[in-house]
Amino acid sequence: MSIQNISLSGKKIEVSNKKMTFLESLYLVAIAKGLVITIKHLFTRKVTIKYPEETRELSPVYRGQHMLMRDDEGRERCTACGLCALSCPAEAITMKAEERKPEEKHLYREEKYASIYEINMLRCIFCGLCEEACPKQAIYLTKSRVMVKSNTDREEFIYGKEKLVMPLDMAIRNTQMQTAN
């Protein structure tokens, strides 16, 4: 066995350069076989998904845009502990903590809250580690199909609390559904 023929992967096949017979050298048989193969493909199911009309089925572990949750009384859950920012492999999360004043008790659940909470959507890789790290179950990656809108301005991709915090009416609806059950 020469060095050229050794196949470590076991996949290497020796090329045969045998002379073609007369029938083979006419190519006609081979072409006819090829035509049969291609015509079969004419009737197979097409794999294309016509995007705006049809959408691809989402994976059960699909992760969409983030949302900062509220509890059943509509207060923000986030306590600005910074664990999400710490766990974030893309370093997309920034936050600034502030102490809750007595008159803000109906707004924030814990004594400390995030006065600024920003996710840079250009850096975020939607891995979901922030969701796993959060001890207060404040941040979630939703199943939303809404993608981050394209923009020419980088600043626009830094999503602040106004875009991330769960809308109040959604929180109210959730609570109503829970009490109804």
Add this chain to the structure above:
Amino acid sequence: MDQAIIIEKGIFIVAIFAITMLFAMYETLAERKIAAWLQDRIGPNRAGPGGILQPLADGLKLFSKEEFFPATQNRFLFICGPAISMITALMTSAVIPWGSSLNIMGRDVVLQATDINIGILYVFGVLSIGVYGIMIGGWASNNKFSLMGAMRAASQMISYEVAMGLSIIALTMMTQSLSLSDIAAGQHGWRWNVLYQPVGFLIFLVCSFAETNRTPFDLAECEAELIGGYHTEYSSMKMGFYLFAEYASMFISSTVLAVLYFGAYNYPGMDWVKDNAGANIASILGIGVLFIKICFFIFFYMWIRWTVPRFRYDQLMKLGWKMLIPLAIANIVVTGILILFFDNNLHL
């Protein structure tokens, strides 16, 4: 009477021109659709229902492109190239018999622009002028790649013209006529020439692939080696003309194939239709049959394109000179012997 025939022929010629153009237009869409279907895709479907307006959109796009001229010495020839390609692609349709005669208001209308008695020779003459369109365009581009593409195309077309001509000789030995209308009429009912000349048909088919520069013989525009071949330097509608000419000549060569070998407008049971439904109905049905045959060959061209990879240049030359030409000569000899054997009654 004379004036009437001018009007009649005028209308007919315009109609043929329009049909050729329409076919060439929708061949571009058909090509993309069939390519997609053969590759398990859907193809263009956004412009109009099912992509029906796609050719218009393509044309509009080409028109709005920049009209580029390379630093060439001869602008006139540069413009001549696509023009000659287009003209030769359209000229062949003059001698095609599109159907047997129609009887309109007591007049026998012959469905052929002109019935010259050397129809086949005319077709070959026009086909060989087609080389000049590519050659002049490629040469006037003042670009190595264009010239190489043009050289390849020219040598390919000239080589395959020989085999094509030889395959036709065997056919004319049987039909005893060079006139396309005689050949068409001689294939009455089921007596299609392909049944008597299968080898000749095969040679002619292969050669018409080469003559129209279609895969597997599209060396002229071999992207990997020659950028775009002879139309590298062309842009805008001049480029569009080259592409359009290719599709128009594909339509015409499908027509020639159908007329010479697949019985033109003849179909089995045409006599029955003529006796029961009248000559006009039979004739119109014949035109429909011819167009079905043409559509089949156009589909076959595209089917082959997405099946067979391109030949290498030496393989192309070997196939042309060493295989097709000897085969064509052998075909002539065998045909001659058979005609002699059956006492000239093979096809008469």
